[in-house]
Structure formats: structure tokens, C-alpha cells
Amino acid sequence: xxxxxxxxxxxxxxxRYAARQAARLGAEVVLASPPPFGGLCIxxxxxxxxxxxxxxxxFHFLRTGLSELGISLDERxxxxxxxxxxxxxxxxxxxxxxSAHQSVMGDPGIRFIPASATxxxxxxxxxxxxxxxxxxxxxxxxxxxxxPEIPGIDREWLWTSDDLxxxxxxxxxxxxxxxxxxxxxxxQYLSMLGVRVEVVEISPRWNRHVDLRIGEGYxxxxxxxxxxxxxxxxxxxxxxxxxxxILHATTKEGEALRxxxxxxxxxxxxxxxxxxxxxxxxxxxxxxxxxxAVDPCLRTSNPHIFAAGDVTGHxxxxxxxxxxxxxxGTNAVLDPPRVxxxxxxxxxxxxxxxxxxVGLGESEARERAIPVMTGYLPFSELGRAIVNRQTEGALxxxxxxxxxxxxGAEMFGPGAxxxxxxxxxxxxxRATVDTYQRILHIHPTMAEIVRYVIDEMTDAL
Ligand SMILES: Cc1cc2nc3c(=O)[nH]c(=O)nc-3n(C[C@H](O)[C@H](O)[C@H](O)COP(=O)(O)OP(=O)(O)OC[C@H]3O[C@@H](n4cnc5c(N)ncnc54)[C@H](O)[C@@H]3O)c2cc1C
Numbered sequence: 281x282x283x284x285x286x287x288x289x290x291x292x293x294x295x296r297y298a299a300r301q302a303a304r305l306g307a308e309v310v311l312a313s314p315p316p317f318g319g320l321c322i323x324x325x326x327x328x329x330x331x332x333x334x335x336x337x338x339f340h341f342l343r344t345g346l347s348e349l350g351i352s353l354d355e356r357x358x359x360x361x362x363x364x365x366x367x368x369x370x371x372x373x374x375x376x377x378x379s380a381h382q383s384v385m386g387d388p389g390i391r392f393i394p395a396s397a398t399x400x401x402x403x404x405x406x407x408x409x410x411x412x413x414x415x416x417x418x419x420x421x422x423x424x425x426x427x428p429e430i431p432g433i434d435r436e437w438l439w440t441s442d443d444l445x446x447x448x449x450x451x452x453x454x455x456x457x458x459x460x461x462x463x464x465x466x467x468q469y470l471s472m473l474g475v476r477v478e479v480v481e482i483s484p485r486w487n488r489h490v491d492l493r494i495g496e497g498y499x500x501x502x503x504x505x506x507x508x509x510x511x512x513x514x515x516x517x518x519x520x521x522x523x524x525x526i527l528h529a530t531t532k533e534g535e536a537l538r539x540x541x542x543x544x545x546x547x548x549x550x551x552x553x554x555x556x557x558x559x560x561x562x563x564x565x566x567x568x569x570x571x572x573a574v575d576p577c578l579r580t581s582n583p584h585i586f587a588a589g590d591v592t593g594h595x596x597x598x599x600x601x602x603x604x605x606x607x608x609g610t611n612a613v614l615d616p617p618r619v620x621x622x623x624x625x626x627x628x629x630x631x632x633x634x635x636x637x638v639g640l641g642e643s644e645a646r647e648r649a650i651p652v653m654t655g656y657l658p659f660s661e662l663g664r665a666i667v668n669r670q671t672e673g674a675l676x677x678x679x680x681x682x683x684x685x686x687x688g689a690e691m692f693g694p695g696a697x698x699x700x701x702x703x704x705x706x707x708x709x710r711a712t713v714d715t716y717q718r719i720l721h722i723h724p725t726m727a728e729i730v731r732y733v734i735d736e737m738t739d740a741l
Contacts, residue, residue, distance in 0.1 A: 283308045286612050287405060287414040289397040289557070292319025293598055294589025294605035295420035296384060301609025302418075303389025310414075311390050312397040312407045318377035320422050320590070321598050327376060328445045329462070330630055331369040332469050335360070337632045340472035340505065348669045360473055363448045399562035402582055416584050416612040419564070419572055420605060421557060423550035423590035428457075432518030437525045439545045441466055450475050451542035455527055459486055459509045461629045463547030464502065468631045470545075471506040478539055484512035484532050489644055490637065490690055491676050493656070498635050498692040501672045505632060513537070518544070552591045569593055577617035578608045586612055600625055624688070624707045628697035633673050636700035639688025639707050642678045651681040653713075655737035657729055659693045664724040670694040677703065677713075677733045684712040695726050702730045713737045 284307045288299040291313030299311040313319075321327060339360055346353055384392050395408030404413045425440035427433065439447075439454075441462050452475065456467040459481035471477040486495045486509065499509050512532030519526045527539040552571035559566060565581040567573045571593025578586045588608040589601035603623065611617035626638040645652045659665035659673040673693020679686045689703040706716050717738045721731045 284415040284613055285413065286310070287312065287397065287407075287412055287417040288420060288609075289313070289405070289417065290319070290420035290422060290553075290589075290591070291317060291384065291392070292420060292422045292589065292601070293321050294422075294591075294601040294608070295319070295418070296380065297602045297605025298418045298420055298586075298588055298609035298612070299384070299390050300387060301606045302613050303387055305610065305613040307389070307416075307613045309390045310393060310407070310412060311384060312393045312395060312405075314396045315394050316377065317381045317384075317394070318373070319380075321601075322373055322376045322380060324442050324445055326598055328369050328373055329441070329465050329469075331372055332365060332445065333465060333630055335365050335368075336469045336472040340632070344505075345669070362450055362473075366446065366448055369445070396556060398556060399558045399564070401561055402563050403584065405562075414584075416586070417562070418605075418608045418612055419557065419580070419585065419587040419591055420589045420601075420608070421553045421591045423596060424553050425546060426549045426551040427546050428515075428548050430515050430518060432520070432525075433544075434518070434520050434525065436520070436523065437543050439543050441545070441547060444470075444545055452476060453541040454478075454543045454545055455480060455525070455539050455541045456545045456547060457515065458547040458549065459483075459511070460547060460549065461627075463545065464507070464509075464629050464631050466545060466547065468502065468505070468507050472632075476541075477507055478541070479507065479509040480513045480515060480527065480529060480539065481509055481511050482514060486511060489641055491641055491643070494674060494676055494690045494692060497658075497674055498633070501633050501692060502631060504672070507631075510537075550590060550596050552593055554591065567593055576619045577611050578604060578620060579611070579617060595625060595627075597625065597627060624704060626700050626704050628700065630697060633670075633693045634696035635692040636696040637688070637690040638700050638704045639686075640678060641688055641690050642676070645678055645680075645687055650687070652678050652687065653681045653684075653737055654678050655733040657733045657736065659726075659729065662726070662729050662732065664726050664728065665694065667724065668694070675699075675729050675733050677730070677737065679713050679737060684714060686711055686713060686716060689730075691729075693726075693729075699727060699730065702727060 286302045286307045286309045288311045299309050303309045397405045397407045399405050456463045456479040467477045513529045515529045563582040572587040586608040588604035590596045624639045629635040656676045660671040665671045675691040677689045686706045716734050721728045
């Protein structure tokens with residue numbers, strides 16, 4: 281049988297995983313993506329944001345955390361060199377992008393074309409000057425920042441995460457619109473380097489799926505380090521005065537507030553990148569939100585075309601994009617297509633302290649009428665956290681009261697993004713609180729917090 285001709289559109293994380301998987305399964309793969317090579321995670325997402333956060337966290341620690349450890353430092357000798365930080369970040373992402381490029385170019389099953397693709401029909405596309413006929417296609421074109429329609433927005437002072445990551449100077453003050461992961465991480469980068477930051481969030485409650493104690497504790501910890509989040513704020517309009525933006529908003533109680541700053545950072549979500557694809561030529565339908573609609577096998581309304589990653593409008597995180605990519609790559613080659621498993625997606629916010637969650641929280645479990653048992657412990661009761669002077673944080677675990685199976689966890693605290701994987705493993709192995717309780721943990725470690733919460737849950741019965 282002749283190998284299937286597969287066109288993968290977009291060489292971000294989802295596209296590269298899809299292309300590699302389809303090639304591994306014996307397909308003839310063309311991967312099309314315009315320069316620069318790398319995709320969001322490497323070029324303007326996960327990696328550059330963490331590269332900027334690290335020096336901000338170290339700077340903040342040197343200024344505020346040393347005295348607790350009995351070390352003193354003359355603060356006047358500390359200096360932040362933003363161009364040097366940005367240059368370091370750029371050098372790192374260049375290396376990562378180059379390594380990803382080499383891995384695609386070194387794959388004998390993939391032909392890479394550095395150009396955009398536009399559908400011409402249900403089974404053909406134009407890529408640069410070339411017209412390509414395909415048996416199957418996978419759309420993995422990612423997303424772009426979404427700016428809400430608020431009157432008075434001016435490009436002069438508007439920032440998206442893309443702009444901030446490239447900025448060689450810091451403004452004195454910034455209003456961050458949206459308290460999601462991007463807004464909180466980049467807001468903390470700015471605030472820890474001395475920028476006055478106010479985060480404005482429309483929801484009256486920060487992430488309604490997260491336990492109230494965990495969510496409120498997390499925001500209080502961020503506020504202590506200088507990042508204030510205003511919940512329940514409705515933004516009505518912007519005004520520009522002397523080149524600076526003024527935001528007119530009201531609180532949920534109806535009180536009118538006015539925020540003034542040098543810049544407004546919009547971290548108000550992302551929208552699917554479908555401009556220029558000509559989805560209609562290929563019979564691909566979009567959702568109301570403008571994302572590519574897919575079925576549980578990641579098939580679009582054209583059964584020969586799949587979509588993967590941010591462009592589907594599903595949770596915009598890397599672990600899901602790569603899993604999607606692998607599944608779309610498999611389904612484009614093998615019949616019948618496989619259904620994407622409902623795997624727990626661990627999530628984190630890389631602030632200091634970190635926030636992380638996986639699986640079901642108590643409120644979500646109750647919404648699904650699952651009777652639950654829960655356990656909770658603040659880091660202030662954990663030996664390792666006490667000796668490290670890192671007691672800001674807490675962990676809550678939820679388990680089924682009937683089967684005692686662990687259902688999920690939510691936490692904030694030191695190393696939360698790593699610690700949450702203990703629960704992720706427990707979920708994958710369908711561990712009960714009793715099986716987890718048999719695992720010996722090294723003492724004294726931060727990981728012991730999981731064991732202590734589980735102890736509390738098993739003792740309770
Ligand atoms: C500031 C920031 C920080 C983030 N941090 C994290 C984090 O810490 N952890 C995490 O899990 N997630 C994070 N994310 C989200 C994560 O980066 C994305 O979910 C993920 O990278 C999406 O991958 P993708 O392959 O779907 O899209 P992308 O990586 O965006 O890839 C899409 C590719 O398609 C190309 N393309 C677009 N149109 C066409 C066309 N017509 N023809 C051909 N090619 C085209 C684009 O040029 C691009 O290369 C962050 C996002 C942002 C913005």
C-alpha cells in the first residue's frame with residue numbers, strides 16, 4: 281500500500297509531535313510553517329516567560345529573603361540589567377529553537393517547508409509557491425493574544441505578552457488585565473523588579489474550580505510579594521491622558537475606580553490562529569469562539585482533516601498540545617481513529633509561590649455528585665518548609681469517599697509545579713489513599729506534605 285501523504289500545518293509543539301508520530305507510523309509527511317521556527321512555547325510562551333521570571337525571583341529573594349537566613353547584603357549593590365536578562369533569554373530560546381529545527385530536519389520521514397499554508401480545497405493546500413495534494417491534513421496553527429473590545433484601547437500603551445517579553449526597559453507602572461497564568465507570571469516578573477503592578481480580573485472569584493482556601497491563600501501570598509489582584513472588576517473604558525492610559529472600572533459592589541499606569545498588559549486569553557488558512561475551502565467548521573471544532577478523535581468537520589493544540593480552543597497548555605499532536609499524528613495514519621483519552625491535565629502557575637492542580641477538586645467532584653473525603657495541610661506545618669523558611673502555601677487532596685481513590689489535588693507553595701506530579705502519578709495508577717499511604721517518603725522533604733495529607737485522610741476513617 282502506498283504511504284499516506286500527510287500535511288501538517290504549523291511547526292509548534294502540537295505540529296512537531298504530530299509530524300514525528302505520523303512519520304514514525306510510515307506516512308510521507310510535509311510540515312509547513314513560516315519562520316521563525318519554534319512555536320509559541322519556545323519563542324514567546326513557556327520558555328521565555330520562565331527565563332525572565334527566574335532572575336526576578338532571585339532578585340526579590342536577595343532583597344527580601346536573606347535576612348531570615350541570617351545573611352545580610354548591601355541592597356545598594358544590587359542592580360538589574362534588563363537588556364542583559366532579555367539577551368540571556370534570547371540566546372536560550374535561539375538554542376532551543378535551533379535544536380527543535382535540527383530534530384525536524386533530521387527526520388527522514390518529514391519534509392519541512394518554511395512557509396504558510398492556505399487550503400485550496402478539501403484535499404489540497406498552497407504552501408508558498410507549491411500546491412500540495414494530501415490524503416490527510418493536521419492543523420496545528422496555535423493561537424494569538426485575544427484583546428477584549430473595551431472602548432479607548434490605544435496601541436501606544438497596549439502590551440501583550442509578546443511585547444513584554446521583548447521589552448528592554450521597564451515602565452514604572454503596569455495594569456495587568458486578567459489574573460490567569462500569563463498575567464500572574466508576567467505581573468510578578470514586573471512587580472519583583474520594582475514596577476508598580478495592579479492586576480484587574482473580571483471574575484469575582486479567582487478560578488471558581490479551585491478550593492476557596494487555596495485560591496485566597498495563593499492570592500494573599502502573591503500580594504505579600506507585591507502583586508495585588510483586584511477581583512470582580514468590570515472594565516468600562518480607557519482614556520489616554522498625556523500619552524498614559526487610565527482605566528475606568530467598577531467593583532462588584534458598583535464602586536467606580538480609576539487606575540492609571542504607563543502600560544496595560546492584556547493577558548485576557550488567546551484566540552485560535554485561523555486567519556489566512558481558508559478553513560471554509562476545506563470544509564472545516566469553527567466553534568462560536570472561532571476555534572477549530574473537533575470531535576473526540578480530533579477530527580474536524582472534514583473527516584480527512586484533524587486539528588491539534590491551541591487552535592482547537594481546548595485548554596492552552598503544552599502538555600495537552602503535545603498529547604493532541606501525537607494523537608492527531610496517529611489518527612491521520614491509522615484507521616479507525618482513536619478517541620483522545622480523558623487524561624488528567626496537570627496545570628501550574630510559575631509564580632513565587634507556585635500554584636498547581638491536577639484532577640478533580642472538591643467542588644468539581646461534588647458537581648458530578650461524587651461523595652468525597654478531603655485532606656488539607658499548610659506548609660507552615662511541614663518540617664522541611666519550616667527549616668527552609670518557605671512556609672507560604674498549602675495542599676488539599678480530594679478522594680472518593682466510596683472507593684477511597686485519589687481524585688485530585690490543588691496547592692500553592694514552594695515547588696508546587698513539581699510536587700503535583702506525585703498526585704498525577706497516583707491518578708494515573710488509580711491509587712487509593714491507602715495504597716499511597718504505604719509509600720515511604722524521604723524526610724525531611726517538601727514531598728512529605730503529600731504523605732501527611734494522605735495520613736490525615738486515612739486516619740480520619
Ligand atoms: C506567555 C505564555 C506563557 C506560557 N507558559 C506556559 C507554561 O508555562 N506551561 C504550559 O503548559 N503552557 C504555557 N503556555 C501555553 C503554551 O505555550 C501553548 O499552549 C502551546 O505552546 C501551544 O502549542 P501549539 O503547537 O498548539 O501552537 P504554537 O506553538 O503556537 O504553534 C503554531 C505554529 O503554527 C504556525 N502557523 C500559524 N499559521 C500558520 C499557517 N497558516 N501555515 C503554517 N503555519 C502556521 C505558527 O507560526 C506556529 O509556529 C504559555 C503561553 C504564553 C503566551
